[in-house]
Amino acid sequence: MTTQRGRNDKRSGKGLGKANPAEDEAVYQAILHALLEGKLKAGAKLAEPPLAEIFGVSRERIRKVLHRLGAERRLEMIPxxxxxxxxxxxxxxxxxxxxxxxLEAGVLTQLVRHVDDALIERLNTHLAEERAAATRGDRAASVRLSGAFHVHLVEALGNAELSRFLADLLSRSSVMVSVYEPATDSICAVDEHGAIVEALRARDVARAIAVSREHFLHVESRLHLDDDAAPASEDLTAVFAARRPKRRKAR
Amino acid sequence: MTTQRGRNDKRSGKGLGKANPAEDEAVYQAILHALLEGKLKAGAKLAEPPLAEIFGVSRERIRKVLHRLGAERRLEMIPxxxxxxxxxxxxxxxxxxxxxxxLEAGVLTQLVRHVDDALIERLNTHLAEERAAATRGDRAASVRLSGAFHVHLVEALGNAELSRFLADLLSRSSVMVSVYEPATDSICAVDEHGAIVEALRARDVARAIAVSREHFLHVESRLHLDDDAAPASEDLTAVFAARRPKRRKAR
DNA sequence: CCTCCAAAAAATGTGCACATTTGCTGCGCC
DNA sequence: GGCGCAGCAAATGTGCACATTTTTTGGAGG
Structure with missing residues (x-):
């Protein structure tokens, strides 16, 4: 039965089985970036054919990336x-x-056992950067540095698992910012970060945790549903503009 | 170039695009189970063709599952x-x-704020089960219940993210048990679990964390490299014996 | 005008035939 | 006898042609 199919075609092996792992990664990063930047509308559908066209790659390539993002819970995949x-x-x-x-409560508990001057100094250096960014009104840098502070804390433990957990949480929350925008420009207050460092320096676990807790509750309380605030584009072509040559015959 | 492909063949659409999500899941679960049970040797290669043959599914099916397990860091994928x-x-x-x-330190910190009698009672019920299993020498149940205790703790917070983190850690550590066997049958001592519950009941954060910490250090100290102790089978056919009919022509 | 249903269109899922790469074996050469 | 390299076998990676869904469309009936 097996239908000896007649070696149908075989284009000049141009880019067929060409192993190009970088291309997967490029598409993955592009979509991930768009997600993290909040450029994609909240309930938007990501269909395979248009994306394949936009990036100029095969549909399977897109499919793989989409499923990967789904496994990371960054996209919602429905069979x-x-x-x-x-x-x-x-x-x-x-x-x-x-x-x-x-998580940070646990991190702080463990951290007070290992604080040393070098750590405090590194954190203070970071705080200075945060203050500088806040002073010059650089909102983008402030947001970035604010998240980085917590990353510094967990990385001080040198535990890859914990660092991964935090990275996971941070990336997830940055996506959410596009929907529930944390108010105006009042990101993490630098003072609260400073208070955490101060408590750490004093080896005061209870206070460090209390400050951290207040800090988070503070941020959480600012959350509010900001329906129309997200101008995230609807059509994918605009979002991923100029990502790939999109091989048209012209040119 | 564009290769007018000549509609090569088309077998009698037998079971071609047959959507069967359950089959993916079955293969995934089978391999995951073998992994968690420690039935697979530590550095063993999981090649696609043999697995496809064993499970009686296409190689793509296997490939997808393998990559998924790789994304979950349960398998090591090398391009x-x-x-x-x-x-x-x-x-x-x-x-x-x-x-x-x-993580548990953080969980306990948060948990003392929400302890109520119902929670303590549930935990005590669980402890009773653990003791019963230990008394009757049921090692398998003991191991399972011991892990379940920590799951109970985190689930008491009702936070899906945290529960997922713990599940991730537990599944990872159970794989490792096959290499670094935690000594004989001395798993988590029930007494230490009891002490945690007791501290919780007393709303004593510091003691709960201290006990938990001691508990983990206790377990960690028992880790040792047990080279030859893992009789994990080398050939895959034996590991996945009788999983799938392995459709041979003979009915 | 709305609802419901059938047919068409589009999108997703899957097996297969290759291309490419890796691993291995054996033969020649130093 | 060992080392290296050419050739071969096996495994992985990818595009494509379908099958199978889902979604949209269009029209008949209430």
């Missing part, structure tokens, strides 16, 4: 119905913040 | 070189245990 940008509920967001808060 | 069972170093194991310890 036979494709990928969508998740639309987190307010409880989902609170859940992420709470997880971060709980 | 163009396939999947291998990871060979964790002693530091890797310590890292997992430390992460668990830190």
């Amino acid at each position: 036979n119905r494709g990928a969508r940008v998740p639309r987190p509920t307010l409880d989902d967001v609170r859940s992420v913040y709470e997880a971060h808060r709980v | 163009n070189r396939g999947a291998r069972v990871p060979r964790p170093t002693l530091d890797d194991v310590r890292s997992v245990y430390e992460a668990h310890r830190v």
Whole structure:
């Protein structure tokens, strides 16, 4: 039976089985970036054919990336119905913040056992950067440095698992910012970060945790549903503009 | 160039695009189970063709599952070189245990704020089960219940993110047990679990964390490299025996 | 005008045939 | 006898042609 199919075609092996891992990564990074930057609307559908066209790669390439993002819980995959940008509920967001808060409590508990002057100094250097960014009104840098502070804390433990958890939480919460925008420009207050460092320096676990807890509750309380605030584009072509040559015959 | 492909063949659409999500899941679960049970040797290669033959599914099916397990860091994927069972170093194991310890410290900190009689009662019920299993010498149940205790703790917070982190850590550590066997049958001592519950009941954060910490350090100290202790089978056919009919022509 | 249903269109899922790469074996050469 | 390299076998990676869904469309009936 097996239908000896007649060696149908075989284009001049141009870019066929060409192993190009970098291309996968490029598409992955592009979509991930768009997600993290909040350029994609919350419930938006990410269909394979258009993306394949936009990036100029095969549909399978796109498919693989989409499923990967789904496995990382960055996209919502529904069998036979494709990928969508998740639309987190307010409880989902609170859940992420709470997880971060709980995790940091554990980190601080462990950290007071290992504080040394070098660590305090590194943290203070970071605080100075944060203050500088806040002073000159650089909002983008402030957001970035604010998250980086917590990363510094967990990385001080040198535990890859914990660092990964935090990175996971942070990336998830940055996606959510596009929906539940944390108010105006009042990101993590630098003072609160400073208070954490101060408590660490004093080896005062209870106070460090208390400050950290207040800090997070403070941020959480600012969450509010900001429906129309997200101008995230609807059509994918605009979002991923100029990512790939999009091989048209012209040119 | 564009290769007018000549509609080569088309077998009698037997079971071609047959959507069968359950089959993916079955293969995934089978391999995951073998991994968690420690039935797979530490550095073993998991090649696609043999697995496809064993499970009686297409190679793509296997491939997808393998990559998924790789994304979950349960398998070590090397481009163009396939999947291998990871060979964790002693530091890797310590890292997992430390992460668990830190995480639980945070969980306990948060938990003392929400303890109520119902929770204490549930935990005590669980402790009774653990003691019963220990008394009747049921090692399998003891191991399972011992892990379940920590799951109970984190689930008491009702935070999906944190629960997922713990599940991740637990599944990772159970794989490692096959290499660094935690001594004889001295798993988590029930007494230490009881002491945690007792501290919780008393709303004594510091003591709960201290006990938990001691508990984990206790377990960690028992880790040792047990080279020859793992009789994990080498050939895959034996490991996955009788999983799938392995459709031979003979009915 | 809305609802419901059938047919068409589009999108997702999967097996297969290759291309490419890796691993291995054996033969020649130093 | 060992070392290196050419050739071969096996395994991985990828595009493509379908099958199978899902979604949209269009029209008949209430």
